[in-house]
Each structure stands twice: as C-alpha cells, then as structure tokens.
Amino acid sequence: xxxxxxxxxxxxxxxxxxxxxxxxxxxxxxxxxxxxxxxxxxxxxxxxxxxxxxxxxxxxxxxxxxxxxxxxxxxxxxxxxxxxxxxxxxxxxxxxxxxxxxxxxxxxxxxxxxxxxxxxxxxxxxxxxxxxxxxxxxxxxxxxxxxxxxxxxxxxxxxxxxxxxxxxxxxxxxxxxxxxxxxxxxxxxxxxxxxxxxxxxxxxxxxxxxxxxxxxxxxxxxxxxxxxxxxxxxxxxxxxxxxxxxxxxxxxxxxxxxxxxxxxxxxxxxxxxxxxxxxxxxxxxxxxxxxxxxxxxxxxxxxxxxxxxxxxxxxxxxxxxxxxxxxxxxxxxxxxxxxxxxxxxxxxxxxxxxxxxxxxxxxxxxxxxxxxxxxxxxxxxxxxxxxxxxxxxxxxxxxxxxxxxxxxxxxxxxxxxxxxxxxxxxxxxxxxxxxxxxxxxxxxxxxxxxxxxxxxxxxxxxxxxxxxxxxxxxxxxxxxxxxxxxxxxxxxxxxxxx
Amino acid sequence: xxxxxxxxxxxxxxxxxxxxxxxxxxxxxxxxxxxxxxxxxxxxxxxxxxxxxxxxxxxxxxxxxxxxxxxxxxxxxxxxxxxxxxxxxxxxxxxxxxxxxxxxxxxxxxxxxxxxxxxxxxxxxxxxxxxxxxxxxxxxxxxxxxxxxxxxxxxxxxxxxxxxxxxxxxxxxxxxxxxxxxxxxxxxxxxxxxxxxxxxxxxxxxxxxxxxxxxxxxxxxxxxxxxxxxxxxxxxxxxxxxx
Numbered sequence: 069x070x071x072x073x074x075x076x077x078x079x080x081x082x083x084x085x086x087x088x089x090x091x092x093x094x095x096x097x098x099x100x101x102x103x104x105x106x107x108x109x110x111x112x113x114x115x116x117x118x119x120x121x122x123x124x125x126x127x128x129x130x131x132x133x134x135x136x137x138x139x140x141x142x143x144x145x146x147x148x149x150x151x152x153x154x155x156x157x158x159x160x161x162x163x164x165x166x167x168x169x170x171x172x173x174x175x176x177x178x179x180x181x182x183x184x185x186x187x188x189x190x191x192x193x194x195x196x197x198x199x200x201x202x203x204x205x206x207x208x209x210x211x212x213x214x215x216x217x218x219x220x221x222x223x224x225x226x227x228x229x230x231x232x233x234x235x236x237x238x239x240x241x242x243x244x245x246x247x248x249x250x251x252x253x254x255x256x257x258x259x260x261x262x263x264x265x266x267x268x269x270x271x272x273x274x275x276x277x278x279x280x281x282x283x284x285x286x287x288x289x290x291x292x293x294x295x296x297x298x299x300x301x302x303x304x305x306x307x308x309x310x311x312x313x314x315x316x317x318x319x320x321x322x323x324x325x326x327x328x329x330x331x332x333x334x335x336x337x338x339x340x341x342x343x344x345x346x347x348x349x350x351x352x353x354x355x356x357x358x359x360x361x362x363x364x365x366x367x368x369x370x371x372x373x374x375x376x377x378x379x380x381x382x383x384x385x386x387x388x389x390x391x392x393x394x395x396x397x398x399x400x401x402x403x404x405x406x407x408x409x410x411x412x413x414x415x416x417x418x419x420x421x422x423x424x425x426x427x428x429x430x431x432x433x434x435x436x437x438x439x440x441x442x443x444x445x446x447x448x449x450x451x452x453x454x455x456x457x458x459x460x461x462x463x464x465x466x467x468x469x470x471x472x473x474x475x476x477x478x479x480x481x482x483x484x485x486x487x488x489x490x491x492x493x494x495x496x497x498x499x500x501x502x503x504x505x506x507x508x509x510x511x512x513x514x515x516x517x518x519x520x521x522x523x524x525x526x527x528x529x530x531x532x533x534x535x536x537x538x539x540x541x542x543x544x545x546x547x548x549x550x551x552x553x554x555x556x557x558x559x560x561x562x563x564x565x566x
Numbered sequence: 567x568x569x570x571x572x573x574x575x576x577x578x579x580x581x582x583x584x585x586x587x588x589x590x591x592x593x594x595x596x597x598x599x600x601x602x603x604x605x606x607x608x609x610x611x612x613x614x615x616x617x618x619x620x621x622x623x624x625x626x627x628x629x630x631x632x633x634x635x636x637x638x639x640x641x642x643x644x645x646x647x648x649x650x651x652x653x654x655x656x657x658x659x660x661x662x663x664x665x666x667x668x669x670x671x672x673x674x675x676x677x678x679x680x681x682x683x684x685x686x687x688x689x690x691x692x693x694x695x696x697x698x699x700x701x702x703x704x705x706x707x708x709x710x711x712x713x714x715x716x717x718x719x720x721x722x723x724x725x726x727x728x729x730x731x732x733x734x735x736x737x738x739x740x741x742x743x744x745x746x747x748x749x750x751x752x753x754x755x756x757x758x759x760x761x762x763x764x765x766x767x768x769x770x771x772x773x774x775x776x777x778x779x780x781x782x783x784x785x786x787x788x789x790x791x792x793x794x795x796x797x798x799x800x801x802x803x804x805x806x807x808x809x
Contacts, residue, residue: 432674432723439702439714449701453686462687465701489691491658492682510652544774544785545654564682566658 242268490563627663636794673725
C-alpha cells in the first residue's frame with residue numbers, strides 16, 4: 069500500500085498549479101468519469117443517467133446539523149433527534165436521521181409554506197426552544213440542496229447555503245474543505261499527504277484511482293453528494309395513534325342509540341389494529357356536549373385485544389353505568405397506547421390434551437414476564453436444593469431467569485436424606501427460652517423425635533454442630549428445633565413443619 | 567357435629583343420614599355406566615351428591631378426608647380456604663399429595679408471599695419437582711399479591727396457587743373465584759380467621775387434636791363448608807402416614 073501513495077504524489081503537483089484554470093473543463097471531465105462508471109456496471113449510460121437525474125432534481129433536502137449533540141451518548145442522541153424529528157414533521161413528510169443531523173425533504177412543501185425562508189423560520193424557534201430546554205447550545209447549522217449528502221456536507225461546513233439546482237451543486241460543494249467528509253484517520257492523513265484540502269481537488273482525480281486508494285465508500289459518498297448515486301434515508305416513523313370521531317346530525321340523549329355509531333368507530337379501530345398487527349389495552353371515549361365539558365370514559369382492558377365483539381361488549385357495559393349531563397352532539401374514540409398482538413394457536417386435533425403443553429408455553433412465559441414487570445425483577449424466585457448438609461445452605465433461591473438457564477444442568481439429587489425436613493425455614497434461627505425446665509416458644513414445646521446430629525461447615529470458620537429435634541408446640545405447631553452443641557447449649561427454632 | 571371416623575369407608579354416609587337417596591332407589595338396575603357418567607361430572611350436582619359421593623374430585627390422598635368431601639376429593643378448580651389458628655398446623659402437609667399430582671401433570675405451583683422461606687429439600691423429599699415451583703417474595707404489597715394471584719389463577723399452566731392473606735373482602739374473593747374458574751385452577755387461601763359469609767366453595771379448618779395419647783401425626787380437619795355438603799363434618803387424619 070506504500071507504493072500507490074508515493075505514486076500518487078507524483079502527478080499531483082502537475083494538476084495543482086492549473087486548478088484555477090481548469091474549472092471550466094471540470095464538468096466535461098467528470099462526465100467522462102461518470103460514463104466510465106456506468107459502462108463498468110454494465111448499464112447503458114443513456115438510459116440510466118437521465119432517470120436518476122430527473123428523480124433527484126425533484127427533491128430538495130433541508131439539513132439541520134447539531135454539532136452540540138456529539139457530546140452526548142448515542143441513546144441520548146437518538147432520543148433527542150426523535151424529539152426534533154417530531155418538530156420537523158411539521159414542515160415535511162419525510163424526515164431522515166443522520167449522525168447529529170436531521171434531513172427533511174421540503175420541495176413538496178415549498179409552495180404551501182411560500183418559500184424556504186418561511187420553512188426555516190417555522191422550524192428555528194421551536195428547535196431553539198427545545199435545545200434550550202435540554203441545556204444545550206441553541207444554534208444549529210442548516211443548508212438545503214437537491215441531495216441528502218450534499219445538504220449534510222454544506223450544513224456541516226457551517227455554510228448556511230441554499231442550492232436549488234443540481235448543476236450548481238458541484239461548484240458549491242467544491243469550495244468545502246475535506247474536513248466535512250466522513251473519513252477515518254488513515255484516509256485523512258492520505259488526503260493531506262496528497263495535498264488535497266478542498267473537495268474540488270478531489271474531483272480532478274480519476275475515480276478509479278480514488279476507489280483504489282480510499283475504498284468504494286469514499287467515492288460513493290462523493291457520488292451521493294452530487295446526486296449520482298442512490299442515497300439511503302432512515303426515515304422517522306411516527307408512533308401509531310388512532311382517533312376517530314363522528315358528529316351526530318342531531319342531539320342524542322339515549323346512550324343506547326349511540327351503539328350503532330360506536331360500532332362503526334370500533335370497526336375502524338379494529339381495522340387499524342389489524343393492519344398494523346397491534347392490539348390495545350386502553351382506549352378513551354369522549355362524548356361531546358353543547359356548551360359543556362365533554363364526558364370522557366377511559367376503558368382499560370386486562371388483556372390486550374383487538375376483537376370488535378369484545379370491545380363492543382365493554383362499551384355497552386360502560387354505557388350502562390354512565391349518566392350524561394347533557395345530550396351528546398359528537399363522539400370520539402382515541403387510542404394512544406398499543407400492545408403487540410398475541411394469538412393463541414388452536415390445536416389441529418380436537419383430542420389434543422392441554423396437559424401435554426410444556427412449561428415453556430408462551431402463555432406461561434407471558435404470565436411470568438407480566439409478573440416480573442409488575443412486581444420487580446427480584447420478587448419472583450424459584451427454589452432449588454443443593455447437596456449440602458448444613459440446612460440453611462441446602463436451600464437456594466434463584467431468580468426465575470437464572471433458573472431457566474440452569475434447568476438443563478441441575479440434576480435432581482439421587483436421594484434426599486430420609487430424616488424429616490420442614491417445608492418452612494426461618495430466615496434466622498430464633499432462640500428459644502427455657503421456662504421451668506420446659507422449652508418455650510409461644511407455648512411449651514414437647515420433643516417428639518430426635519436427635520439428628522448435623523456437624524458440618526468447619527472449613528468456613530463457622531463451625532456448625534447441632535442436634536436437631538422434631539418437636540411439637542402445645543397449640544399444635546410442628547417445629548424443627550436444635551440445640552447448639554458448644555458450651556452455651558442454647559436452643560433454637562429453625563423451621564416449621566406446616 | 568358428626569365425626570366421620572365412626573363409619574367405615576365402604577358404607578356410604580347418606581344411608582344413615584338421608585333415607586331417600588335417588589342413587590340407591592334402583593339398586594343394580596344396570597345403571598352403573600350412567601352412574602359413572604353422572605358422578606364423574608363436576609358440573610352436575612345431585613341432591614345426594616354430598617360428602618363421600620361422586621367421583622369428580624381429585625383425591626386428597628387421605629381416605630378419611632376424601633370421605634367428608636363432596637366428589638371424594640379436592641375440587642378441580644375454584645377457591646379453597648384453609649383456616650388455622652396459627653401457621654404450622656399441618657396445612658401444607660395436607661396439600662402435599664395434591665401438589666405432587668399437579669407437578670406430575672406438568673403444571674406449576676405458585677406460592678404467593680408465604681410467611682417463611684420455602685425449604686426446597688423438604689419439597690424434594692415429598693417428591694415434588696422444584697423446577698415447577700415459583701415463589702413470590704413475602705414483602706410484596708397486598709395489592710400486588712392479589713393481582714398476581716388473579717393473573718396466576720387465569721393462567722392455565724398454573725395448577726395450584728397458594729396465598730397467605732388474612733382479611734379479604736367478599737368482592738375480592740368473588741373475583742378470585744371467577745379467575746380460578748376461567749383458568750381451571752385451584753387457588754388456596756391460608757388464613758387465621760374464618761368468616762361465615764365467605765363465598766369460597768370450600769372452607770376447611772385444621773384444629774389441634776392434641777391430647778396426651780394423640781400422636782404427632784394426628785390432626786383434626788373440619789370441612790366447615792363445601793359446595794354439596796349440608797353441614798360441617800370433621801375427621802381425624804394422619805398427616806404423615808406416607809412417610
């Protein structure tokens with residue numbers, strides 16, 4: 069790779085001194101380059117070129133570049149850009165995300181807003197306000213040109229430029245420094261070594277050589293800027309929202325009469341949900357009255373649904389309870405929160421028993437997830453036993469997810485100890501009193517069977533040496549108690565046979 | 567209160583208590599198939615279908631207890647209340663055979679905020695696969711506990727839901743009952759105090775039958791109310807007979 073570099077440096081000085089004079093010739097040369105390219109990709113230049121030209125010349129891209137966002141982490145950037153995209157939706161139907169920049173298509177809205185100045189003014193104030201809210205610098209760079217990449221480069225360079233025609237793009241971009249391009253360190257160093265400071269210098273080089281030295285991405289970037297290559301956009305897709313309303317031709321007092329209309333609206337809603345493969349668990353129904361605040365009914369579903377029958381039934385029950393202060397003149401259904409749609413698949417054969425369903429069933433998983441979401445990660449535990457002699461170490465409490473991963477590896481212990489173990493263990497052993505020679509917890513305790521000596525864990529420094537007994541409290545509780553075998557000889561309650 | 571232990575298992579209860587029982591009106595009329603059909607259906611309730619009759623229950627594993635429950639066993643679904651003056655009276659031991667059969671069916675058991683740590687070695691000892699046991703921790707709020715109980719009852723994969731809640735209003739109990747019916751699940755509520763107006767279809771009380779000659783195993787179980795029973799019955803059962 070060293071050789072091409074040294075080779076490249078040789079012809080450059082010849083070109084550089086005559087750069088000013090060659091400006092007029094440039095278009096001719098670049099055209100020939102373009103021709104070469106197209107012939108290489110085995111497409112007829114005559115048919116492919118005009119189509120792309122025509123397609124591009126129809127759009128005008130307005131770029132907003134916010135260098136202050138680069139200090140934030142990527143998730144924050146994404147969040148802020150989404151917020152700004154919402155604002156930009158006010159002037160354009162196509163808003164595309166780029167690193168620290170938003171680009172919107174405005175050719176189609178130029179006439180509506182009466183010029184680009186109006187569009188800029190419409191955007192400037194809310195964006196500045198929003199940036200101030202986030203405690204960021206409130207200035208941003210903007211530019212408009214017929215290509216996405218071109219606008220981005222112009223905005224990045226800080227030229228608040230407006231270029232209407234694609235023919236002017238080349239000369240305008242030519243003035244920009246190469247710093248605005250997306251380059252890595254190596255590419256930058258190489259450009260510097262070649263003595264290239266401005267984009268126009270690059271355009272004098274053959275695209276073949278450029279491709280070899282800088283990779284096809286680099287050439288593609290420039291072609292995109294000039295409108296010679298297709299430009300992918302990452303469009304902002306607004307979150308789904310549903311709202312349907314109906315103005316009644318006359319006032320209605322009887323809510324039952326409203327049902328056919330709500331039926332119609334719900335059908336629209338279900339259609340909407342079906343097309344987007346969504347379901348909903350909450351909808352808001354507003355009933356409007358003359359000269360009064362509207363009555364709002366919010367309906368929450370325990371299980372997300374998109375069945376019209378189900379929703380109609382719910383509305384009917386709500387109507388039964390509802391009393392309205394005045395006749396209704398209009399009705400509206402709104403849904404802002406959507407859930408993914410889950411279907412339970414039926415079995416093909418009727419006789420398939422539900423018992424055959426494994427515990428990995430989606431139903432169950434959904435339930436567990438719901439449980440964890442509501443209670444918190446640490447609240448749902450599964451238990452498991454460990455091959456340990458010490459009672460408090462033989463019990464493991466695992467997180468549900470942990471357990472799922474471990475299931476395959478954990479084997480059931482071959483044979484549990486035959487000595488009785490209680491179903492309940494106390495978090496901490498509780499010391500028992502001795503009253504008049506009898507053990508006492510809440511009531512006097514009588515020992516039923518035992519002892520079972522457990523002597524273990526000497527390696528951990530906490531020597532466990534206990535005599536366990538099964539005992540019975542006078543009021544009927546079955547207890548598991550032990551006597552410390554050290555000098556103290558104290559009695560403790562450790563478990564309850566329930 | 568009638569104590570069942572006086573009667574042997576083979577002798578049906580109602581022969582002594584209710585003279586006109588339709589099942590015995592036509593003895594040996596080749597109606598055994600019909601009887602089986604009728605008795606195997608939990609939705610069909612006959613006047614005589616009380617304690618120790620019918621087959622629609624799930625055996626409790628204690629013959630004395632089966633004899634005083636309608637359908638000879640626990641119901642397949644619904645809500646059950648177990649009342650003990652304090653924890654540790656053998657209330658879990660009573661359900662161990664049921665838990666075992668539920669785990670064998672491949673269903674799950676959910677323990678909602680039990681008062682102490684659930685001890686896995688004891689479950690393994692009782693033959694219950696701990697992979698299918700889940701515990702919701704004790705410090706869950708009452709509201710969340712009830713919410714999870716309702717959700718669990720609605721889920722068909724949960725076979726048994728155990729919860730420790732003392733005072734629940736009738737409205738909540740009815741809601742849980744409905745959830746249990748939709749999910750075909752049995753829910754068990756453990757509590758200290760009995761409320762007479764509770765809508766749960768089965769209420770049990772475990773009392774201490776402790777006297778000097780009674781052993782550690784014995785416990786007195788009273789069926790205060792069971793859908794199908796006309797009055798409360800009680801039996802002395804051996805809790806640890808299997809082990």
